[in-house]
Amino acid sequence: MKIVVCVKQVPDTEARIRIAPDGQSISEGELGWIVSPFDEFAIEEALRIKEKKGGEVVLVSLGPDRTQSALRTGLAMGADAALHLKDPLFESADTLGTARALAAAIRPLSPDLVLAGQQGVGGDNCQVPGLLAEILDLPQVTMAVKIEMGEGKATVEREIEGAHEVWETSLPVVISAQKGLNEPRYASLKGIMAAKKKTIETRDAAALGLKAEDLVPRTKTVALELPAGRPGVRMIAGDTDTQVKELLRLLHEEAKVL
Amino acid sequence: MATLLTLAEVRDGKVRRASLEAVSEARRLAGPLGASVQSVLIGHGVAALAAGVASYGADRVHVFDDAALASYATETFAHALAQVIAQEKPAAVLVPFTAMGKDLAPRVAARVGAGLVSDVVRLEVKEGRLEARRPMYAGKAFATVRWEGEPQMATLRPNVFALGTPDASRKFETVAGTAESAATRARVVSVQAGGAGKVELTEAQIIVSGGRGLKGPENFHLVEELAGALGAAVGASRAVVDAGWVDHQYQVGQTGKTVSPTLYVAAGISGAIQHLAGMSSSKVIVAINKDADAPIFKVADYGIVGDVFEVLPRLTAAAREFRKGRQ
Ligand SMILES: Cc1cc2nc3c(=O)[nH]c(=O)nc-3n(C[C@H](O)[C@H](O)[C@H](O)COP(=O)(O)OP(=O)(O)OC[C@H]3O[C@@H](n4cnc5c(N)ncnc54)[C@H](O)[C@@H]3O)c2cc1C
Ligand SMILES: Nc1ncnc2c1ncn2[C@@H]1O[C@H](COP(=O)(O)O)[C@@H](O)[C@H]1O
Numbered sequence: 360m361k362i363v364v365c366v367k368q369v370p371d372t373e374a375r376i377r378i379a380p381d382g383q384s385i386s387e388g389e390l391g392w393i394v395s396p397f398d399e400f401a402i403e404e405a406l407r408i409k410e411k412k413g414g415e416v417v418l419v420s421l422g423p424d425r426t427q428s429a430l431r432t433g434l435a436m437g438a439d440a441a442l443h444l445k446d447p448l449f450e451s452a453d454t455l456g457t458a459r460a461l462a463a464a465i466r467p468l469s470p471d472l473v474l475a476g477q478q479g480v481g482g483d484n485c486q487v488p489g490l491l492a493e494i495l496d497l498p499q500v501t502m503a504v505k506i507e508m509g510e511g512k513a514t515v516e517r518e519i520e521g522a523h524e525v526w527e528t529s530l531p532v533v534i535s536a537q538k539g540l541n542e543p544r545y546a547s548l549k550g551i552m553a554a555k556k557k558t559i560e561t562r563d564a565a566a567l568g569l570k571a572e573d574l575v576p577r578t579k580t581v582a583l584e585l586p587a588g589r590p591g592v593r594m595i596a597g598d599t600d601t602q603v604k605e606l607l608r609l610l611h612e613e614a615k616v617l
Numbered sequence: 618m619a620t621l622l623t624l625a626e627v628r629d630g631k632v633r634r635a636s637l638e639a640v641s642e643a644r645r646l647a648g649p650l651g652a653s654v655q656s657v658l659i660g661h662g663v664a665a666l667a668a669g670v671a672s673y674g675a676d677r678v679h680v681f682d683d684a685a686l687a688s689y690a691t692e693t694f695a696h697a698l699a700q701v702i703a704q705e706k707p708a709a710v711l712v713p714f715t716a717m718g719k720d721l722a723p724r725v726a727a728r729v730g731a732g733l734v735s736d737v738v739r740l741e742v743k744e745g746r747l748e749a750r751r752p753m754y755a756g757k758a759f760a761t762v763r764w765e766g767e768p769q770m771a772t773l774r775p776n777v778f779a780l781g782t783p784d785a786s787r788k789f790e791t792v793a794g795t796a797e798s799a800a801t802r803a804r805v806v807s808v809q810a811g812g813a814g815k816v817e818l819t820e821a822q823i824i825v826s827g828g829r830g831l832k833g834p835e836n837f838h839l840v841e842e843l844a845g846a847l848g849a850a851v852g853a854s855r856a857v858v859d860a861g862w863v864d865h866q867y868q869v870g871q872t873g874k875t876v877s878p879t880l881y882v883a884a885g886i887s888g889a890i891q892h893l894a895g896m897s898s899s900k901v902i903v904a905i906n907k908d909a910d911a912p913i914f915k916v917a918d919y920g921i922v923g924d925v926f927e928v929l930p931r932l933t934a935a936a937r938e939f940r941k942g943r944q
Contacts, residue, residue, distance in 0.1 A: 372871060372891055376757040385758065396872055453732065454723070477719075480871060481754050484735045485714075489691075489723030498802035499691055501720045504865075514806075519716035520628075521817045521866070522810045524689075528803035538872045539865040575765070577732025582761040583753070589897075592904070592917045602921050603932040606903065607939050609919055614901045616823075616880040617847075617939070 360414030360508070362405040363465050364438065365475040365487065368422050368429035369395045372480060376585070383580050394429045397476025399436075399543040400536035405474050406437045407541065408508055414471075415439045419464050421449055421457055427559055434554035435546030446563040453576035458490035460574070463567035466495060470531055472513070477502045477535040488535035495533070500526045502537040619652040622707035622768070624698060625670045625678075626717050627660040634780070634820055635713035637673050639773050641781035642740060643711055644674025649742040652708060655679065657701050657794075659694055661687035664791070671789035673781050681794040688805040689717055695724040696797040702729050707768045709747055711740075714772035715819070722772050733770040734762045736875070738777045738898065747771070755871050755894030775819050776877040777898065818850050818867070823880045826852030826869055826896075830885020830906065830925050834862035839929040840884055846936040852876065852896075854886045870895035885925045888913025905929070 370376070371391035379386040394402075405416045418433045420426050421444035430441040444460050452460065465473060473495070475488040485501075492499035504523065505516035517524045518537050528534075546554070564574065595602045595609070610617040621643040625636045636656075643654045656675040658667055660682065667678040681697045698721065702710060710725075712718040714736050726733035739750035747769045749762045764770075818824060825847065827840035837857070844851045852874075853867040869876055871894040881899035886892060888904070888911055896902070897916050904917035905928050914920045921928055 370754065372755065372894075376754045378758065385754070455727065455730075455732065458727065483753065485719045486723040486726070486733055486735060489720060490727040492691075493695075493724045493727035499720070499724065500803050502716060515803075516809075517716075518866070520819055522808050524805045525807045525809065526803055527806050532803060538868070577730075577765050578734050578762055579765065580760045580762050581748075584759050584761075586752075586756060586759055586897075589902075589916050590918065592914045592920045594909075594914075594920045594922065599923060599927050599931050600935075602923065603928065603935045606919055606921060606932065607935055610880065610901070610903070611939070614880075614918065616901050 360408065360412045360472065361468065361470045362408060362414060362416045362472045362474060363468055363470040364398070364401050364405045364416060364418050364433070365461055365473065365491070366398045366402065366418050366420040366429055366433055367395045367476065367479040368392050368420065368426045369479055369481040378583055378585060383583050385583065392425055392428065394432050395476050395480045397478055397480065397536050397538070400538065400540045401474040401476050402433050402436055402438060403541045403543040404506055404536060406544070408472070408506070412508060417442065417468060417470070419444065419461060421445070421460050423450070430559050431554050432546065434557050435550040436544060437550060440557065441559045443559050443561045444567070445561050448564045448569070448571055448574050451576055452574045453578045454484050454486040455490055455577055456574040458487050458494055460564070460567055460569060461487065462491055462494040463569055464562055465491070472531060473497070473533040475533065475535045477537045488533050492533035497531050497533050498528045499533045500528055501535040503534050504537050504539040506534060506540070619650055620705050620707040621647055621650070621652050621654050622701065622705060622710045623654070623656045623675070624712040624718065624721070625656045625658045625666070626713055626715060627658065627663050627666060630662070632666050632669055633713065633715065635715055635773070635775035637670070638775065638778040638780055639711045639713055640670055640673040640675055642773065642778040644781055646740060646742055646747070647674070650708065650745065653677065655705060655707070657681070657698055659686055659697050667789070667791050668785070671787055672783035672785050674787070675789055677790050677792060679792045679794050681796050683796045686796055688808070690801040690804045691720055691724055692801040692803070693797055694721055695728060697794055698725050699728045700794060702768060709767070709769040709771065712770070712772050714774050718772050722770060726770050729768065731768045731770045732764045732766065733772070734764070735772050736774050737771045738774050740771065752898065755890055756897045757890070774875065774877060774898070818852055818869070818874050818876055821850035821876070821878050823847050823849035824852045824869070824876055824878045825849045825882045825884065826854065826886060827857060827884050828854035828886030829856040831857070836926070837862050839925065843882070843884070843929055843933045843936065846933045846940065854892050883913050883917070884929060886913055887911050888916065
């Protein structure tokens with residue numbers, strides 16, 4: 360079983376966000392970077408499937424040089440190989456361009472299963488798995504909380520509002536991971552040492568057979584701003600009975616939400 | 618005339634509110650764009666729902682009504698939506714950012730080669746084109762985004778765009794579409810419903826969420842009772858989900874649900890940035906916490922510094938009184 364996992368490196372969720380001088384992006388200066396938490400679920404699931412069924416887990420990530428450290432993290436968890444997609448042309452790519460590049464890298468690997476996170480934390484697009492599935496002409500199941508691999512097929516539980524759907528899909532398939540799928544392992548010291556010996560292959564646009572026009576973004580961020588602060592809190596004083604009555608009065612008369 | 622197209626999502630025989638919000642928004646944008654509004658309705662036994670969609674502003678409703686469409690499947694639904702896009706060449710396509718919309722919109726965007734902007738909270742018309750505003754980095758920044766080419770595809774955050782006033786006398790036409798007959802490779806074989814009768818978080822107008830301040834699962838009923846008294850949905854912080862007090866379905870935040878209710882009550886929740894990511898677009902936020910320095914008070918509109926074990930039961934009782942008084 361050959362499993363490809365798409366890994367996105369994202370700013371640490373605790374990080375303070377600053378706007379870059381261009382007014383359109385974040386300032387990367389002091390940011391810490393992590394593997395998107397949903398991609399950790401995807402890596403973990405790939406490793407568990409490999410442990411049961413045998414095979415190979417290949418990580419793919421598109422991003423600048425710093426992306427290598429995300430791939431190292433995944434290798435230290437136990438992935439076998441990693442591909443780093445890097446090219447100045449990718450830097451302005453939107454989700455569609457990103458998915459095209461990932462698809463071009465994944466296609467020649469002929470995987471049985473492509474795993475991704477349901478959402479790249481920070482950008483929060485929830486797009487790349489579906490885009491990728493369409494470009495690769497594969498079925499997709501998104502927001503998976505349970506995956507059971509069968510012979511040439513998989514049964515997947517998908518989380519929707521207030522319910523779980525049970526899907527059956529043929530292989531190969533693109534599946535995106537939702538929280539609840541598993542508890543990702545931490546890399547062991549042995550894993551970290553082993554990861555250092557694994558090589559990360561890089562591919563640029565030309566190696567993937569992509570031209571500039573394939574990567575022209577269809578969406579463009581024209582401004583990025585910090586949010587307007589909220590108006591500020593009104594503390595309600597008094598004993599508990601006074602507090603709760605006053606709160607209900609304010610919610611009713613002032614905020615008009617009750 | 619330009620066209621704005623929306624997807625009308627059906628669940629349990631009803632058009633979901635988030636879809637009606639999308640139609641309402643399309644109607645508002647149609648004025649300055651001089652556009653017509655069209656919607657796509659897909660499912661089995663859904664034809665009768667077209668009038669409801671039209672009452673919020675659709676001039677034309679494309680109905681794909683087929684037993685084979687009884688449950689959602691990405692490929693057949695994508696085929697239907699892409700077919701209407703090819704036919705009508707809309708300037709924009711608006712899809713709710715729901716579990717279905719999140720799954721379907723990218724598939725269709727890739728098929729028609731459209732730019733897709735996710736989780737949009739505001740749309741405006743600028744020089745005859747759309748401009749979107751969306752939160753990023755857990756709401757720590759807001760992006761203004763424009764599209765190249767058409768259609769301009771967007772998914773809209775539920776509960777943010779105002780519902781229009783339905784007008785049952787609006788004239789509209791329906792167009793019957795034919796679904797793709799080829800078997801879809803991935804399909805739903807069964808659905809396991811969550812807790813019956815509970816209000817779904819992303820659609821709730823009021824949410825009461827509990828955190829680790831409740832001390833243990835045996836106390837979580839205090840949150841549920843206040844929710845009951847306010848007709849609210851129940852939410853939770855990740856700390857209590859990870860501790861196994863409640864299911865992940867209830868988690869609000871970066872790795873849980875993003876919600877925008879009119880009223881969000883956070884009880885015994887510290888207000889970690891990852892929690893705020895999921896609820897800071899709520900219209901009014903109430904925080905109840907015994908620590909006056911808890912970060913949740915920084916985003917709250919009303920705050921009570923107090924013990925949840927004292928405040929929640931009394932607030933529940935007072936809320937019941939309040940509701941009775943208004944009936
Ligand atoms: C990658 C990542 C993703 C995450 N995603 C999410 C997410 O989606 N959602 C989420 O919620 N968190 C998320 N977290 C976790 C987040 O960082 C916090 O750990 C979590 O939100 C804390 O939950 P809490 O507020 O219930 O608990 P605590 O932080 O422990 O806060 C408990 C609060 O209760 C108050 N309290 C205690 N006793 C009482 C009492 N008797 N009466 C009144 N108040 C009392 C305390 O003063 C305190 O403020 C994520 C973290 C990471 C690293
Ligand atoms: N640059 C990238 N490199 C590799 N995988 C990506 C990249 N961007 C997105 N993905 C994958 O797609 C998922 C959803 O991302 P997004 O659509 O950006 O929210 C992520 O969790 C990753 O698995």
